[in-house]
Amino acid sequence: MPSAAEPAAPVDSTELDLFRETVRRFFAAEAEPHYTRWEADGIIPRDFYRRMGAAGLLCVDQPEEYSGGGAPFEFAMVVLEEAGRMGYLALASNLTVHSDIVAPYLLHLGSEEQKRRWLPQMAAGECIGAIAMTEPGAGSDLQGMRTMAIADGDGYVVNGSKTFITNGQNADIVVLATKTDPAAGAKGTTLFAVDTSLPGFKRGRNLEKIGLHAADTSELFFDNLRVPVTAVLGRIGGGFGHLIDELPRERLALAVTAVGHAAGALEKTIDYVTQRKAFGAAVANFQNTRFELARMKTDLEVHRAFAEKCTRLYADRRLDVPTAAMVKLASTEMEGRVTDACLQLFGGYGYMTEYPISRYFADARIQRIYGGTSEIMKEVIARSLVGR
Numbered sequence: 001m002p003s004a005a006e007p008a009a010p011v012d013s014t015e016l017d018l019f020r021e022t023v024r025r026f027f028a029a030e031a032e033p034h035y036t037r038w039e040a041d042g043i044i045p046r047d048f049y050r051r052m053g054a055a056g057l058l059c060v061d062q063p064e065e066y067s068g069g070g071a072p073f074e075f076a077m078v079v080l081e082e083a084g085r086m087g088y089l090a091l092a093s094n095l096t097v098h099s100d101i102v103a104p105y106l107l108h109l110g111s112e113e114q115k116r117r118w119l120p121q122m123a124a125g126e127c128i129g130a131i132a133m134t135e136p137g138a139g140s141d142l143q144g145m146r147t148m149a150i151a152d153g154d155g156y157v158v159n160g161s162k163t164f165i166t167n168g169q170n171a172d173i174v175v176l177a178t179k180t181d182p183a184a185g186a187k188g189t190t191l192f193a194v195d196t197s198l199p200g201f202k203r204g205r206n207l208e209k210i211g212l213h214a215a216d217t218s219e220l221f222f223d224n225l226r227v228p229v230t231a232v233l234g235r236i237g238g239g240f241g242h243l244i245d246e247l248p249r250e251r252l253a254l255a256v257t258a259v260g261h262a263a264g265a266l267e268k269t270i271d272y273v274t275q276r277k278a279f280g281a282a283v284a285n286f287q288n289t290r291f292e293l294a295r296m297k298t299d300l301e302v303h304r305a306f307a308e309k310c311t312r313l314y315a316d317r318r319l320d321v322p323t324a325a326m327v328k329l330a331s332t333e334m335e336g337r338v339t340d341a342c343l344q345l346f347g348g349y350g351y352m353t354e355y356p357i358s359r360y361f362a363d364a365r366i367q368r369i370y371g372g373t374s375e376i377m378k379e380v381i382a383r384s385l386v387g388r
């Protein structure tokens with residue numbers, strides 16, 4: 001990995017384009033025929049992760065010594081952008097958690113034993129990752145979390161619950177945020193890499209959502225869950241700092257997905273308006289349609305440029321917390337504007353679930369909420385400008 005002073009080598013754009021083609025072909029062959037069924041089932045089958053692993057599309061920028069792809073960071077972002085572009089936002093969210101949150105947490109914070117235990121299996125798709133921070137009473141305000149891990153002999157006993165956890169039904173490993181010292185405030189937060197097969201780990205419902213239907217989003221419960229001390233991830237009491245350190249990648253991943261998702265919605269809309277006729281002309285011929293398409297394309301490209309800049313900053317280890325908040329805020333708000341205006345150009349057909357634009361529209365709504373809401377992004381940015 002480069003140091004902060006040493007930028008990563010520039011990425012070969014031909015190789016990146018070839019990789020993008022590979023990703024597109026893979027999704028067209030392996031996801032497209034099944035996606036509607038996955039939505040009906042509310043979950044993507046584990047076997048699909050194995051296929052992604054076999055194709056080298058999981059953990060693509062993880063080091064080869066842990067069976068990752070060893071590719072530059074930009075390649076990891078291409079997987080998400082393409083999943084978004086094809087309208088598979090639920091898949092993109094699952095992959096973000098697996099490859100772009102849980103795997104980097106393990107790589108950056110894990111002991112050698114933790115890395116060797118989990119990362120190769122995650123790259124192979126044999127083991128699926130989730131991150132559990134949110135609780136019924138603690139979302140934006142994570143300091144309010146109540147899940148407790150109490151030191152006991154050679155380990156910890158965990159009690160509490162989490163909600164809205166992506167990959168919650170499929171997960172084999174959960175990066176779990178707990179309080180180990182409630183009196184210490186933020187300094188009393190500790191992360192654990194939890195093996196979900198342990199007694200006391202229980203999965204709740206696969207939650208029903210207005211969109212993102214193929215993603216398994218779940219409640220999790222911990223009932224005297226005993227974890228060994230070797231499951232501590234990072235420093236005891238250092239959990240909050242670790243979360244903040246890792247947030248830029250999560251937020252950038254959501255922003256890149258937003259750009260891909262908006263681009264896919266716009267492509268579908270251009271196809272539709274050039275074919276659909278009204279008043280004896282293609283809908284594309286109306287000045288309103290032309291101006292809307294022009295406005296959306298411009299909106300998209302401005303945000304693509306910012307996302308690409310932030311991708312480079314991250315690759316060079318220079319993406320800071322406020323800039324990551326800016327790119328997440330800007331790109332996901334743009335995604336909301338674009339998917340809404342695209343649906344409008346489909347008229348009533350846009351509201352029918354058989355038209356994929358309806359999925360783009362419904363799925364996009366979550367992007368302004370998870371990974372930190374737009375309001376929290378504004379707070380983070382404002383704090384960097386004028387303090388608290």
Ligand SMILES: Cc1cc2nc3c(=O)[nH]c(=O)nc-3n(C[C@H](O)[C@H](O)[C@H](O)COP(=O)(O)OP(=O)(O)OC[C@H]3O[C@@H](n4cnc5c(N)ncnc54)[C@H](O)[C@@H]3O)c2cc1C
Nearest residue numbers: 131132133134138139140164165166369370371372373375
């Ligand atoms: C589909 C889905 C998947 C998710 N996946 C995960 C996951 O994998 N892991 C995980 O841990 N969590 C996950 N989440 C949780 C998600 O990150 C939270 O829902 C989000 O952070 C908001 O928290 P909340 O829902 O408790 O809303 P609240 O915090 O209750 O917010 C309610 C409203 O108040 C606003 N608000 C709150 N504080 C402020 C403030 N200081 N200033 C101004 N406005 C404020 C918010 O912006 C929002 O509009 C997921 C959620 C969903 C819906």
